[in-house]
Amino acid sequence: MAARPIEARTPNVRLQVVIEEAGCSNAGLARRVNMCGREHGLDLRYDKTSVARWLRGQRPRGQAPAMIAEALGRKLGRAVTLDEVGMADSRHSGTALGLIYAPTVTAAIEQVCELWRADVGRREVLTRATPVASALVEPSRDWLISAPGPPLARTSGRAVTRTDVIAVRETTATLATLDRRYGSGHYRPVTVHYLNSVVSGLLAGRYDDALGRELLAAAARMTELAGGMAADTGLPGVAQRYYVQALRLADAAGDRAFGGYVLAAGMSRLAASLGNHREVVQLARTAREGTRDRVPPRAEALFSAAEARGAAGLGDEAAFREAAGRARAAMEQAESGGTRAPGAAGDAGAASGAPGAVSGTGATGAAGAAAGVRDPAREPARGREPAWLARFGRPALAYELACALLELGRYEAAQRCAEEALAGLPESSARLRCLALAALARAQCGRREPAQACRTGARALRLLDGLASGRAAAELARLARSLEPYEAEPAVREFTARCHGLGSWLTAAPSR
Structure with a gap:
């Protein structure tokens, strides 16, 4: 088969080492590669001469390098990478x-x-x-x-x-x-x-x-x-x-449900931390579209919460209200044990400020912590909640919506959501409690209550003492920056002095 040279035809010493470790002859490796190819629907017809060319530095095209690594991995009983066999492009x-x-x-x-x-x-x-x-x-x-x-x-x-x-x-x-x-x-x-x-x-x-x-x-x-x-x-x-x-x-x-979780709870949060709010919305909507009618309401609440936070980052309050309403309705359904997707009526009620709705007056369950692993079934029933959703409840959604409301400058509503989150979070969720305290303090600062914000921030700093969390440290550093307009006040000076070392912690964090 056609091949292209690698490294100016430098002999592939890495491949030679792995072949010797596996105890394969050139002909034996060729047979194993052809067999792997057949299992993957590929018509490979290599022989011992082909292997000799690889050892001289040629790299076969297409999926053949992956088949070589797999064939050697099977012989050795461990994973073998393309880099190990000298064929990483x-x-x-x-x-x-x-x-x-x-x-x-x-x-x-x-x-x-x-x-x-x-x-x-x-x-x-x-x-x-x-x-x-x-x-x-x-x-x-x-x-x-x-x-x-x-x-x-x-x-x-x-x-x-x-x-x-x-x-x-x-x-x-x-x-x-x-x-x-x-x-x-x-x-x-x-x-x-x-x-x-x-x-x-x-x-x-x-x-x-x-x-x-x-x-x-x-x-x-x-x-x-x-x-x-x-x-x-x-x-x-x-x-x-x-x-x-x-x-x-x-x-x-x-596992479509968990794929949606990766998009909405992982990749979208990363995009938000980088300031790419449009991508946050797009990732959350992709999670919803790719799991439609295949996830329980609690997962739908998570996806909608991520979308709401992205919309808030874009300054689109109408889109925020719509997504937050969906998240609220889905969480209510999840907490009541329902399995039907939230309907238009539920969404409208949440967005219009019905009792308990997320229209700046409350919030519920959502994005963040995870534990365990999903049920092994490929497409879990909508009513069956996978284990990684177990800690996905009202307090976490309240925290997500508090952060979104802070982006919109709605500090009173953000304070209520942060307080709701703290009321429901267990002591064992130390990182999320620290983050919720930081959000509460920012809301208090936005309401021109710097002394109260410093007291709340001090509670978060005490939690941070027992945490190795760059995310929590970053949020407290952000709080300290938001208090800069009040630096003339003694309480603010004392708090910002206590936050002075957070930047160095963030620099050192990766090596921990």
Whole structure:
């Protein structure tokens, strides 16, 4: 088959090393590559001469490099990346690492394993990565139009059991709980090492289609968690790459609901932190469109809350009210145990200021924390809530809407929403409580109550003492900036002095 040279025909020493490790002859590797190709619907006809050309520096075109890595991975019983076999091109290395929405499941697994490996190895290309604007929305389009993929069964490698998948789920749930309580700075390294050392090996194992989907769904959940941890430790470029790969794994698993969650709770929040509010709205709407009639009301509330926050960032109060009304109606339905999607009447009531509606007078449940892993079914019933939605209730929605109202300058309504969030959040949700206190203080500052804002901010600082969270530190630094017009007041000077070290914490956060 036609091939192109790599590195001016420099011998591919990396490929030679892996072939020797696997104990393959050239002819044996060619047979294994052809067999992998047939399983993926490819007509590959390589022989020992082809392998010799690869070793001399040629790189086969199309999906053949991925088939080579998969064939060697099956022989070795572990994941083998394109980089290991010396065939990583510009899509899999450099600044594009982790940003590609891979066209095949094999390529997706190879790419996410390479991302994990690069992160553990602290490769400079990843540690210095910055967010890529085009990659905020483009993967969501691929996800939206994707068709059901081929069977995920693998017939070589160590046998993966359901116990293995449960272990990944429970590890994710435990790490998520600790993350909420103590912040990501403590647990991101542990999470990334687990993905690289344990989950990558399972993905290279042997499993049938049903178990494979459960495994990929579990891997998607932990990858998304790692993305959130990267964002919380001041690494937005790394977070973006984890979110893209979590979305691709969820797609491969047939888990549309969790894919929507990645878009609305992960990627849209990242876009908001970068000031890309139009992308926030677009990502949230894509999540809604791509999961229509396939998610429970609580998930619909999350998607609409993200859209409301994006609309507020754009200064579009009418769009905010409409989306916030939908979020409120969906949450009411979720809390009452309903399974029908919110209708037009419910939306209209919420937007018009009906009792308890989010028209500047209240809020409910929403975006943020996550724990556990979804039900393994490919398309969960609308009434069945996946485990990762368990902590998605009224207080979190109240916090999201408080932030949106702050963007609109509606400080009195924002204060009520922040107070509602704090009234419902447990002590174990220390990071979200800290964030809600910061939002409450900003609302009080906006209402020209700087002394009260400083007292509230001091409560948040006490919580931050036990948190390794760049996100919480950033919000308190933002509060300190909002208090600058009142710097003549002693309480403000004292509070801003206490916040003085937050900038250095943010600088040091990624190395924690």
